[in-house]
Amino acid sequence: MKFNLSQAEENYLKAIYSIGIDTGKSVNTNQIALKMKTKASSVTDMVKKLSDKGLVEHKKYKGALVTSKGESIAVSTLRSHRLWECFLVDTLEFNWDEVHDIAEQLEHIKSDSLVDRLDKFLNFPSYDPHGDPIPDKNGVIEHHKNVMLSSVDPEASCIVIGVKDSSSSFLKFLDNAGICLGKKIKVLTVEDFDQSMQLEIESKVITVSHQISKNLYVKK
Amino acid sequence: MKFNLSQAEENYLKAIYSIGIDTGKSVNTNQIALKMKTKASSVTDMVKKLSDKGLVEHKKYKGALVTSKGESIAVSTLRSHRLWECFLVDTLEFNWDEVHDIAEQLEHIKSDSLVDRLDKFLNFPSYDPHGDPIPDKNGVIEHHKNVMLSSVDPEASCIVIGVKDSSSSFLKFLDNAGICLGKKIKVLTVEDFDQSMQLEIESKVITVSHQISKNLYVKK
DNA sequence: TAAAATTTTTAGACAAGTCTAAAAATATTT
DNA sequence: AAATATTTTTAGACTTGTCTAAAAATTTTA
Ligand SMILES: [Mn+2]
Ligand SMILES: [Mn+2]
Ligand SMILES: [Mn+2]
Ligand SMILES: [Mn+2]
Numbered sequence: 001m002k003f004n005l006s007q008a009e010e011n012y013l014k015a016i017y018s019i020g021i022d023t024g025k026s027v028n029t030n031q032i033a034l035k036m037k038t039k040a041s042s043v044t045d046m047v048k049k050l051s052d053k054g055l056v057e058h059k060k061y062k063g064a065l066v067t068s069k070g071e072s073i074a075v076s077t078l079r080s081h082r083l084w085e086c087f088l089v090d091t092l093e094f095n096w097d098e099v100h101d102i103a104e105q106l107e108h109i110k111s112d113s114l115v116d117r118l119d120k121f122l123n124f125p126s127y128d129p130h131g132d133p134i135p136d137k138n139g140v141i142e143h144h145k146n147v148m149l150s151s152v153d154p155e156a157s158c159i160v161i162g163v164k165d166s167s168s169s170f171l172k173f174l175d176n177a178g179i180c181l182g183k184k185i186k187v188l189t190v191e192d193f194d195q196s197m198q199l200e201i202e203s204k205v206i207t208v209s210h211q212i213s214k215n216l217y218v219k220k
Numbered sequence: 221m222k223f224n225l226s227q228a229e230e231n232y233l234k235a236i237y238s239i240g241i242d243t244g245k246s247v248n249t250n251q252i253a254l255k256m257k258t259k260a261s262s263v264t265d266m267v268k269k270l271s272d273k274g275l276v277e278h279k280k281y282k283g284a285l286v287t288s289k290g291e292s293i294a295v296s297t298l299r300s301h302r303l304w305e306c307f308l309v310d311t312l313e314f315n316w317d318e319v320h321d322i323a324e325q326l327e328h329i330k331s332d333s334l335v336d337r338l339d340k341f342l343n344f345p346s347y348d349p350h351g352d353p354i355p356d357k358n359g360v361i362e363h364h365k366n367v368m369l370s371s372v373d374p375e376a377s378c379i380v381i382g383v384k385d386s387s388s389s390f391l392k393f394l395d396n397a398g399i400c401l402g403k404k405i406k407v408l409t410v411e412d413f414d415q416s417m418q419l420e421i422e423s424k425v426i427t428v429s430h431q432i433s434k435n436l437y438v439k440k
Numbered sequence: 441t442a443a444a445a446t447t448t449t450t451a452g453a454c455a456a457g458t459c460t461a462a463a464a465a466t467a468t469t470t
Numbered sequence: 471a472a473a474t475a476t477t478t479t480t481a482g483a484c485t486t487g488t489c490t491a492a493a494a495a496t497t498t499t500a
Contacts, residue, residue, distance in 0.1 A: 008457065029478055042458055044479055049456095061465055061478055092337040102331045111322045117312040228487065249448055262488055264449055269486095281448055281495055 003053075003073060007108045010077050012036065012046050016056060017066045017074035021143070026063035072139050079135040080115045081107040082128035087118060089129040096129040097171035130171075131162025131181050131217060149185065150195065150213035157186040162217035170215060177206055185218065223273075223293060227328040230297050232256065232266050236276055237286045237294035241363070246283035292359050299355040300335045301327040302348035307338060309349040316349040317391035350391075351382025351401050351437060369405065370415065370433035377406040382437035390435060397426055405438065 005013075015035045019027045032043045051058040055070035066074055084106040088099040116137060119125075126142075127133055135141035144162070152158050160183045163170065174180065178201055188198040188205065195210040225233075235255045239247045252263045271278040275290035286294055304326040308319040336357060339345075346362075347353055355361035364382070372378050380403045383390065394400065398421055408418040408425065415430040 006456075030476095038457095039459065040478065041460080041480080045457075048479095088334075092334070092341055094333075094337070102329065102334060105329045105331075106326075109322065109325045111325075113314075114308075114312070114322060117314070121312055226486075250446095258487095259489065260448065261450080261490080265487075268449095 001054075003055075003069075004110070005073065008046065009050060009055075010073065010108055012043075012050060013055060013066060013070055013074040014077050014081075016047075016050075016064055017071055018078075020065055026059075026065050028063045032064075075135045075139045075141060076115075077107050078141070079139075080109075082132055082134045083115060083118050083122060083125070085128045085130070086122050086125045086134075090122065090125075095171075095175075097168040097175070099129065100166045100168075127162075129181075130166050131160075144217065147218055148214050149187075149197070149216040149218050150210060152187045152218060154187050154189055157184060158218035158220050159184050160216055161219050164215040164217065170212075173212070177208070178202065178204070179216070221274075223275075223289075224330070225293065228266065229270065229275075230293065230328055232263075232270060233275060233286060233290055233294040234297050234301075236267075236270075236284055237291055238298075240285055246279075246285050248283045252284075295355045295359045295361060296335075297327050298361070299359070300329075302352055302354045303335060303338050303342060303345070305348045305350070306342050306345045306354075310342065310345075315391075315395075317388040317395070319349065320386045320388070347382075349401075350386050351380075364437065367438055368434050369407075369417070369436040369438050370430060372407045372438060374407050374409050377404060378438035378440050379404050380436055381439050384435040384437065390432075393432070397428070398422065398424070399436070 012032070015032055016027050019031050019035060029040050029043045029047070032047070033040045036043065047056060047058050047064050050056040050070065051064070054067060055073065056064045056066050058064040081103045084103040085099045088094040088102060089096055094102075119137070124136075125134055133142040133144060147158075148164075149158065149160075160179060160181055162181070163174070179185070183201060186200040188200055190197050195213070196207055197210075197213050198205060198207050232252070235252055236247050239251050239255060249260050249263045249267070252267070253260045256263065267276060267278050267284050270276040270290065271284070274287060275293065276284045276286050278284040301323045304323040305319045308314040308322060309316055314322075339357070345354055353362040353364060367378075368384075369378065369380075380399060380401055382401070383394070399405070403421060406420040408420055410417050415433070416427055417430075417433050418425060418427050
């Protein structure tokens, strides 16, 4: 079967797929509505449509999950999104906080070979500018282990490998704080009251809220 | 006033603008319908809408013309289209017959600086892969003089500078015939009956129909 | 210039995707 | 196990862009 999906359908599939990956469970209507910034009733309509096309499995009142066909479409949209983000940052020299909304449009361009040629031109990158893994041509994607800065113990050091939130405001905050991918962070203290953290970054000390620390992926 | 136009609106504006440039006269509903591959009634609806927005001037039963606001949007869509075609051919190494339909989608991506950054990355090209002039940042566009191969006299020589038809089938024919931009062509004879032409291209002689010769822009 | 042909517009319908408000089902409290 | 609260679905409406068929205007022909 040949799938020529609308942008809306692709966006919903991506949302259902990624919430499903995060939680491991069946995805609720309201969770989808929240992610898609739309109303539950619109979600119900779309889920029905995707279910009719065999792209999601849906049990009334019990939420939805992508099928394998649905997953492969969602993953290829993610691949396209992340490669375009690489292009925008590496080739066109956008800042990492400017590219998400543009990639949100570019990911839907229909062409048999466009994304693969882009991949080749970019020299087959493994991660996008926000540290998210890029699926390969066959849809194989590495799932990283989701260690957040918020779970690092006092005195321990780690390296920033990704951001959970790609919003412009969060990324601008990180720019100002001197935090970027690959940067080494040492956790000095964690405040018991609000879980805010004192961090040492290149011999400067700063304090960040839990809101910040739970949106940064780190390793080691 | 801020214009956030739909893809359909941008495509109609481009069509009305380019037919208007070609003919110099007010553009008929049926001409637009033909170019847009749609029905006259749909054109009437859209022309009304564009007229309400002040982007075209329309007199009932008398056709439409873009206003200066409409023209500047049409030209900036053309600029985007042609720069993306350059990118696809020069950077991603597509053949010139593969890029039109992809650029038709890419031209509608909304971003304040994307097209200008692309322009810079491509080193400010003046022509797209089909020989069409690329408007600059301010919407200034060179209009070339439209000399067709079909109007060249026997014994005269000329150089191919553009194609009027960007369809894949026409461009593939040209590839097979060894005709590309910059190629020198000598007209040997013109058949009186069907205006077919005998051409000499790099010491090979070929015959082409009027259909072909009237779709090639040449100079000298 | 009147009849015929053509072009353009109107009228009404439809599909996609969204929304609000109300009904139905499920989950949580007591 | 009811009563209450929450979630999800349905019902009906709206927008955008399209279509067919019919009416109206314009142009061409005779
Ligand atoms: Mn999207
Ligand atoms: Mn990203
Ligand atoms: Mn287009
Ligand atoms: Mn072109």
